[in-house]
Every structure is written in structure tokens, then in C-alpha cells.
Amino acid sequence: MSNSSDFPSGPIKKIKGKCIYLPGNDIDTDRIIPARFLKCVSFEALGNQVFADDRIDSNQLHPFDRDENKNGSILIVDKNFGCGSSREHAPQALMRWGIRAIVGQSFAEIFYSNCLSIGIPCALISEFDIKLLIQEINNFKQDQLTLDINSQKLISRKNSWSINIEKAASNMLLTGGWDATSILISQKEKINLTMQKIPYLNSFKI
Amino acid sequence: MSCKTLYDKVWDLHRVTELPSGSTQLFVGLHLIHEVTSPQAFSSLEEKGLNLFCPERTIATVDHIVPTKNQIRPFSDHLAEQMLQKLEENCSKHSIKFFNIGSGNQGIVHVIAPETGLTQPGMTIVCGDSHTSTHGAFGSIAFGIGTSQVRDVLASQTLTMKKLKVRRLWFSGKLKKGVFAKDLILHVIQKLGVKAGVGYAYEFSGPVIDNLSMEERMTICNMSIEGGARCGYINPDQKTFDYLKGKEYSPKEENWDSAVKWWQSLSSEENATYDDEVKFDASEIAPTITWGITPGQSIAIDSCIPKPESLENSDQQTALEAYKYMNLKPGISLEGLKIDVCFIGSCTNGRLSDLQKAAEIAKGRQVAKGVKAFVVPGSEKVAKQAEEKGLHQIFIKAGFEWRKPGCSMCLAMNPDKLEKDQISASSSNRNFKGRQGSAKGRTLLMSPAMVAAAAVNGAIIDVRKLLH
Numbered sequence: 001m002s003n004s005s006d007f008p009s010g011p012i013k014k015i016k017g018k019c020i021y022l023p024g025n026d027i028d029t030d031r032i033i034p035a036r037f038l039k040c041v042s043f044e045a046l047g048n049q050v051f052a053d054d055r056i057d058s059n060q061l062h063p064f065d066r067d068e069n070k071n072g073s074i075l076i077v078d079k080n081f082g083c084g085s086s087r088e089h090a091p092q093a094l095m096r097w098g099i100r101a102i103v104g105q106s107f108a109e110i111f112y113s114n115c116l117s118i119g120i121p122c123a124l125i126s127e128f129d130i131k132l133l134i135q136e137i138n139n140f141k142q143d144q145l146t147l148d149i150n151s152q153k154l155i156s157r158k159n160s161w162s163i164n165i166e167k168a169a170s171n172m173l174l175t176g177g178w179d180a181t182s183i184l185i186s187q188k189e190k191i192n193l194t195m196q197k198i199p200y201l202n203s204f205k206i
Numbered sequence: 207m208s209c210k211t212l213y214d215k216v217w218d219l220h221r222v223t224e225l226p227s228g229s230t231q232l233f234v235g236l237h238l239i240h241e242v243t244s245p246q247a248f249s250s251l252e253e254k255g256l257n258l259f260c261p262e263r264t265i266a267t268v269d270h271i272v273p274t275k276n277q278i279r280p281f282s283d284h285l286a287e288q289m290l291q292k293l294e295e296n297c298s299k300h301s302i303k304f305f306n307i308g309s310g311n312q313g314i315v316h317v318i319a320p321e322t323g324l325t326q327p328g329m330t331i332v333c334g335d336s337h338t339s340t341h342g343a344f345g346s347i348a349f350g351i352g353t354s355q356v357r358d359v360l361a362s363q364t365l366t367m368k369k370l371k372v373r374r375l376w377f378s379g380k381l382k383k384g385v386f387a388k389d390l391i392l393h394v395i396q397k398l399g400v401k402a403g404v405g406y407a408y409e410f411s412g413p414v415i416d417n418l419s420m421e422e423r424m425t426i427c428n429m430s431i432e433g434g435a436r437c438g439y440i441n442p443d444q445k446t447f448d449y450l451k452g453k454e455y456s457p458k459e460e461n462w463d464s465a466v467k468w469w470q471s472l473s474s475e476e477n478a479t480y481d482d483e484v485k486f487d488a489s490e491i492a493p494t495i496t497w498g499i500t501p502g503q504s505i506a507i508d509s510c511i512p513k514p515e516s517l518e519n520s521d522q523q524t525a526l527e528a529y530k531y532m533n534l535k536p537g538i539s540l541e542g543l544k545i546d547v548c549f550i551g552s553c554t555n556g557r558l559s560d561l562q563k564a565a566e567i568a569k570g571r572q573v574a575k576g577v578k579a580f581v582v583p584g585s586e587k588v589a590k591q592a593e594e595k596g597l598h599q600i601f602i603k604a605g606f607e608w609r610k611p612g613c614s615m616c617l618a619m620n621p622d623k624l625e626k627d628q629i630s631a632s633s634s635n636r637n638f639k640g641r642q643g644s645a646k647g648r649t650l651l652m653s654p655a656m657v658a659a660a661a662v663n664g665a666i667i668d669v670r671k672l673l674h
Contacts, residue, residue, distance in 0.1 A: 025524050026400060026500050030638045034645075035619045039271065039285040041245035041292045043353075053645040079520065080401040083434070083500075084638060085617070086336035087243065088352030109404050109436040110336055113367075114352035168228035168368055177227045181254060184362040187223055187231060191259070191364055194222045194233045200326060201235070204457060204464035 001047045002098040008119025011176040015101040015121070015147045017073030019137045022063050027077065028084035029111060033093045035085075046089055047096030064097065068141045074154075076133065077104035082111025091115045101147045103154060103163060105130060116169050119178050121149060123163035133161055149173050208372035210478035212441055213407045216347045220330045222364055229366045235329035235346075237264040237359045238315045239302070241271055241289040242619065243334025247356035248296045258300050260363040265324060266297050267305040269314045270619045274582050274609035277307050286620065300360075311454075313585020313611045316340040316553035320424060321587050323453025327442040327469040332359060337553045337635065339430040342439030343423035344446055345472055347407070349437040370407045370437065371481035374474075377414035379489035384670035386563065387422035388555060388633070388653035390414070391429040392494040392504045398484065399521075400502040403435025406481070409474060410440050414488040420449040421557045428554045429635055432501035441473035493669055495540055496637045496651040498528030503637075504651070507668045510539050531639055532648050533627070540650070540666045546628040548579035548661035549642075550606075550654050552616040555633035556584030558591050560654040564633075565600045567658035567672055573605030574664025580607035580622075582614040606661065618643025631660035 037049040055062040063069055075094065081104045082090060091114045094102075102115065103123045112122050125133065136156055137143070146155045147163070149170050154161045165173070172178040199206045208214055222231040239247075244266070251257075258264070271286040281287040297304035305311040311318055316337050319325045327345035332338060334356045341348035355365050375394060408430045415423065423440050430438025447466050450456045457465040492506035503525065505511060511529075513536040514522045529536060534543075550556075550564050561581060573579045581601050583589035589611055592598055598608040615622040616634035623643025624630055630642055630649050637649040650666065659669040 024527070025520065028500075028636075028638045030617075030636070030641050034640055035617045035643070038242050038619060039283075039289065041289060042249065043246055053640045056645065080404070080434070083400060084336065084431075084636060086334060086338075086350035086352055088246075088334075088354060091352075106401060106404065108434065110350050110352065110431075114354065117352060117354035117358075166368075168225075171227035172229070172366075175227065177225070180366050181256070181358050181361050183225060184231060184358055184364050184366070185256070185259070187362070187364070188259075190223045190231075191233060191362065194220065198219060198233070198235065199468045200329060200457075200465070204461045204468055 002096055007095065008100065012119055012121065012173045013149055015074065016144050017100060018069070018071060018142065019074045019076050019145055020063050020069045020072035021076040021134050021137060023078060025079040026083055027081050029082055029087050029090035030084055032082065032090040033087065038087060038089055043089065043092040043096065046093035050093040050097045071098065073098055073100040074145060074147060075099045075102045076130065076137070077102060079105045081107050083108035086110040086114070088114045091118055091120055095120055103147065116172065116178050117180065119173070121147065121165055121169070121173055123147065123154070123165045125154070125161060125163050129161045132159070208479055208481050210475040211372050211409060211480065212345055212439060212472050212474045213347060213370070213372050213409065215472055216328055216330065217369060225366060229368050231364050232330060232367045233364050234332050234359050235263065236319070236324060236331045238319055238331070238333035238338070239264055239266045239356065240315050240335065241268050241293045243353050244296065244356055245289065245292045246353045247360060250357045251360055256361045258360050261301045263363055264302050264360065265305070265319065266293060266302050267312055267315050267318055268293060268307065270613045270617065272307065272612035273621050274612045274614050275621065277610050283621070310586050313587065314553045314556060314613055316428065317556060317584035317588060320344065321453070321585060323450050323456035326450065326456070327446060328472045332365065336431045337428050339436065339438045340424050340428040340553060342427040342430065342437060343420060345439060345442035345469065347437055347439065350431065371405055372409055373406045373482040373484065374409045374411060374480045376483060376485045377410070377412040377488045378485065379414060379487045381414060381488050381491065384493055384655070384673050385491050386653040386655060387418060387425040389491055389494040390488060391426045392496065392501065392651065393491045394486065395429065395433040395502050396494070396504045398433055400432060400500050401434045403430060403433040406435050408433065408435040408438040409480070410438060415440055416443065419559060420445055421559045424557070425554055429501070432635060442469050493653065493656055495656065495666065497532060497534055497540055498525065499531055499637060499639050500524060501635065501637060501651060503528055505540070507541065511536050513537050541668060543629070543666045545577060545631045545660050545665060547624060547630040548577060548657050549615045549630055549632040549634065550580070550657050551582030551584065551614050552634035553584065554635040555654045556582060556588065558588050560633065561588070561592050561597050564654040564658040565597045567655050567669065568604040568606060568662065569600050571604055571662040573661045577661055577664055579605065579661040580609055582609045583611050585611050604662070615642050617641060631657045631666065633657045
């Protein structure tokens with residue numbers, strides 16, 4: 001479990017850590033964090049509850065329960081990861097468990113932007129490369145890999161795989177702009193100008 | 207790249223600036239909040255010492271956690287009570303209009319905003335809830351966001367966003383008797399898949415969409431997200447304007463004509479460019495029902511659960527997982543499958559016309575022995591209208607429970623839950639593993655009429671067999 005002092009902050013350039021492979025397409029956010037755990041007014045307790053029902057169902061064999069995956073921080077997934085509900089509780093639960101980056105074949109839209117807004121990069125990898133990557137992490141379970149956002153590579157002891165984080169997202173990560181609030185409020189003048197030209201804010205008189 | 211579509215026009219109007227990162231800062235016209243995804247946003251705002259930029263453009267209600275049987279405060283579930291208290295506190299502290307229980311305007315957030323006239327064409331609308339796509343039925347650009355973005359919208363009335371591509375889904379032909387908007391959207395998701403909409407806004411258009419009522423259009427846009435599209439919309443027309451006329455928060459009489467004039471100018475142009483287009487013949491759609499664990503795993507009621515070899519490679523693994531979880535065999539029909547629970551309600555199908563269609567089936571019939579069937583109106587307004595029309599009596603007489611408004615068993619963050627491996631016939635939107643409150647619970651999604659038919663038959667049945 002991760003402490004709040006280790007949560008992402010500021011510019012994020014590289015993430016180094018063990019990889020955990022979680023197989024399966026279309027893993028939805030209800031599975032990542034079942035709805036009963038959303039009955040809370042803070043995200044604090046979510047780390048323990050990540051994949052709660054899947055883990056019970058797998059009798060301690062779930063990737064998040066296996067000893068060899070302890071302290072893993074780069075999650076490897078298949079297609080359409082994080083589909084369904086927009087609950088930010090899902091990336092929050094993963095982050096609080098210890099995940100700092102996710103590499104997968106594709107991501108659901110809202111999940112992707114929720115991850116970005118808390119400083120967790122979601123990087124795309126090809127179907128061909130993910131097979132080789134999984135082979136290697138199975139062979140060298142304790143190895144630490146490096147996800148380098150600038151060069152868009154996932155680097156292991158033997159290999160380097162191309163990953164893709166779209167430009168705006170990687171810029172936001174590299175500059176710390178993923179924590180968008182202060183950037184957004186600094187544009188007050190432009191926000192006011194925009195508001196002046198929107199008909200429904202001006203009695204439709206524009 | 208798309209141009210001259212409604213999406214392009216609304217996007218351009220709300221674009222504040224291009225940020226150095228390359229993403230767009232977008233102004234939000236209407237921000238809806240509820241008890242589940244907002245408390246952490248308010249805490250974060252306070253930690254940063256920030257105030258609300260436009261408190262009058264945020265509207266709150268409570269829906270996910272409300273019990274539908276006994277709504278007397280304090281709720282017996284203290285966590286639910288705590289969440290509601292937190293919302294009450296945050297709204298009062300920041301002067302946010304709050305539609306609380308008993309106000310006459312409470313209900314599922316995606317039901318109340320349209321029915322009060324808050325949702326209007328040409329707006330950008332966001333909410334910490336993926337089914338915000340519902341509001342696109344009015345020709346608005348509406349999409350779900352996470353809690354950090356809720357905070358950003360509270361603080362600046364804007365968020366960072368990347369422009370989506372636009373795919374037009376064109377529907378010709380005519381929906382057959384017994385086939386509803388829900389069947390149409392389930393059919394689309396089955397044909398295109400649950401990932402196809404990623405990166406796209408869906409524009410639903412063509413003669414079939416023109417013929418749909420506003421409530422049916424909301425059902426369609428609501429489930430855009432199940433097809434992977436964060437946002438779905440329909441060009442506004444006379445039906446849209448007629449629906450909005452005279453609503454509490456619709457433009458006032460003196461502004462009405464100029465509002466309509468502007469709304470009319472928003473529709474996608476004849477010569478608009480789309481990034482992609484898919485055509486459907488609506489006459490080919492039958493009552494559609496899910497059999498698996500994603501909303502894309504559905505079949506026409508008169509066909510059989512697909513065999514793995516008939517599916518694309520990438521879909522086979524999820525199908526195998528689904529046969530096992532649902533305890534259903536490939537190659538069989540769903541007709542005759544015994545069900546335990548029937549749920550009519552949700553932001554997809556909890557509006558007056560949905561209840562009317564279900565009541566037509568329930569009228570003069572009885573819920574089968576051993577089946578628990580209940581109806582949850584989407585809002586206090588829907589409940590009131592339904593009761594004025596006597597629908598509640600039809601349901602109660604037939605053996606359904608008539609409940610109070612809320613999200614109920616769509617996601618089971620309240621006392622309404624499946625038990626063990628019960629099978630539910632549900633008018634909601636998601637059939638994910640464990641979605642309805644039991645880790646082994648099984649959900650079959652279908653139209654409200656099909657749910658009512660299953661309730662009286664005790665097993666899945668083609669609703670067309672019960673129509674006169």
C-alpha cells in the first residue's frame with residue numbers, strides 16, 4: 001500500500017518499477033472498485049479494496065495478491081481497460097495500492113483522463129509487443145522496468161519497447177500540467193471573454 | 207477531421223483557449239453534481255484554498271445512495287446518511303442549488319436536468335457520472351468526468367479536454383412493433399462493439415431518430431458510453447423545442463424566440479464532414495437482450511447465444527468468461543430462462559414513457575410466483591406524473607412494488623441489491639460482473655416492456671407475444 005507522500009506530484013518524467021500483468025479485455029471500473037466501496041467521502045481507504053470481488057473469486061491467485069507482484073507499480077493490461085462508470089475511485093484505488101503507470105493495448109476514454117488528472121500515465125503498446133513484454137516479465141519477475149515518457153519507451157534489462165502517450169498528455173505529465181486547476185484558473189480573463197459570446201449566458205441576445 | 211457538425215459548432219463556441227500542453231480549455235455551461243463523485247472534489251478545493259467560479263452554473267441532487275423504500279432521515283445506512291449530509295453541507299456553504307428529497311425536483315441526475323429544462327441545446331454539460339451523455343439528446347455536448355475534473359469545473363467552470371472525432375450513425379427504415387429505443391441502442395453496441403466509440407462523439411441521426419420522442423432519444427444517448435463513446439448527441443428539432451417550452455428553467459417567454467432561432471442554427475449542416483459514418487436499417491432490429499457481462503454481448507430475442515467460433519478472436523476470451531459467469535451455454539435461446547428479479551427504472555429507462563410501456567404489459571396480468579418485481583421512477587416528477595395517470599395502481603395490482611425515485615438496483619449503492627447468483631431482467635444499462643450488488647449476480651439488459659413481460663411470465667419471453 002502506498003503513502004500519500006509517494007503520490008504523483010509535479011513533473012513526471014520516468015517511472016521505475018516492477019510490472020504486474022492483469023489479463024483480460026473490457027475490465028470495467030465496477031470490477032476495479034465495486035460500487036459498495038464508493039460509499040465514502042474520501043478516497044483514503046480505497047487501496048485495500050481494489051479488485052475486491054475478483055480477488056475473492058480467485059482465491060488469492062489474483063495478480064494483486066501474488067507475492068511476486070508485491071510492490072509492483074507498472075500495470076500491464078489488455079484492451080478497453082477501465083470501461084464503464086466514470087468513478088475516479090478506480091484510478092484512485094489503483095494509485096493507493098501502489099500503481100504509478102499503466103501500459104495497455106487500449107483504454108476507455110474517461111478512465112484515461114481520470115488517470116491523467118491524478119498523474120498516472122496510460123501508455124499504449126501494440127498487440128505484438130505486449131506478448132513479448134509479458135514473456136519477459138514472466139521470466140524475470142523481480143526486474144524493475146523504466147517507463148520513459150520523454151522517449152516513449154518501456155525499457156527492461158534486455159529490451160526496449162515503443163509505447164505511445166499522446167502528445168498533450170505527455171506534455172502535461174512532463175511539465176506537471178496534469179494538475180490542471182491552477183492553469184485553468186489563471187485564464188480568468190479568457191474565460192470571461194468566452195462567457196460573453198455564449199448566447200445562453202446572455203439572454204440569447206448575441 | 208469533422209467540420210460543420212453540431213459537435214464542432216458547440217465545441218468552438220465553448221473553447222476558452224489552447225493550453226501549452228496542446229489540450230483545449232473548454233467552458234462548461236451546466237455542471238451537475240451528486241453525492242458520490244463530489245465530496246472529494248470539494249475537499250480538494252478547500253485544501254487548495256479555492257472558491258467556486260460560477261456557483262449558479264452547478265446544480266446538485268442526490269440519487270445513487272437513496273433508499274427507495276423508506277426515505278425518512280436519518281437513513282438507516284449511516285454511510286449513505288453521511289454522504290447526503292456532506293452534499294447538503296457543501297451546497298449550502300457554496301450557495302449551490304440543491305434538489306433534495308421531497309423538493310419535488312429530486313431524482314436521478316440525468317432525469318431531472320432535462321425535465322426541469324436545465325438541459326438545453328448548444329450547452330456543454332458535465333457531471334461526475336458516465337451517463338451524462340444522456341443530455342446529448344437535446345443537442346448539447348455532454349459527457350462524464352472524474353472527481354478531479356469536478357474540482358476543476360467548480361474552481362474555473364472549465365476543464366481540459368481533447369477534441370473528439372465525430373461518427374454519424376444513420377438509421378433508416380422503421381422500428382417494428384415491440385421494438386424500442388433500448389433495443390436500437392443495444393443493437394448498435396452489439397454490432398459496433400463496446401470499444402468502437404473510444405475517441406469519438408456519436409451523432410445519432412436519420413428518419414428513425416427524427417421519429418423518436420425526447421425520452422426515447424435520451425435512452426439512446428444515455429448508452430453511448432456503453433459503446434465506448436463518451437458523448438452522443440442528436441440534432442435539436444421542433445420536438446426538442448416543444449419539450450422544453452414552459453419548463454421551469456427553460457428560456458423565459460421574452461427570450462424564447464431568440465433561443466429557438468439560435469438552437470436551430472446548431473444542427474449539423476447538410477454538407478458537414480464526419481470522421482466516420484455507419485448506416486443501420488432499423489427495420490432489422492428485434493427486441494434485444496444481453497446474455498453476457500458486457501453491454502455488447504447481446505442477441506435478438508429470436509436468436510441464440512453465439513458460439514465462440516462465430517466470434518472474432520478478440521471477443522472470444524470475454525465470451526468464455528461470460529458463459530461461465532452467467533452459467534449459460536452457447537447456442538441456446540434465452541426465451542424460457544427463469545428469472546428471479548425484475549427491475550424497471552434507471553437513467554436509461556426510468557421516465558414516464560418507459561413506465562407506460564411496462565404498464566401496458568403489466569395491466570391485467572400478474573407477476574409470476576417467486577419473482578421479485580419492482581418499479582423505480584426516475585424522479586419525483588416522474589413519480590407524480592405516473593401516479594396521476596394511475597400507473598402505480600396498475601403495477602401494484604399486478605404484484606410489482608412501487609418505489610420512490612433513485613438509481614436503485616442499476617448499481618446497488620443502496621439497499622436494492624441482487625442476492626447470490628440471482629438472475630435479473632433489468633431496464634438499466636450495465637451487465638458487468640457484480641454490477642447489481644452481488645458478486646455473483648447476473649444481469650440481463652432489455653427494454654422496460656421486455657422486463658415487464660419477463661416479470662409476468664417468470665422467464666424471458668419475446669414481448670411481441672404479449673402485445674395485442
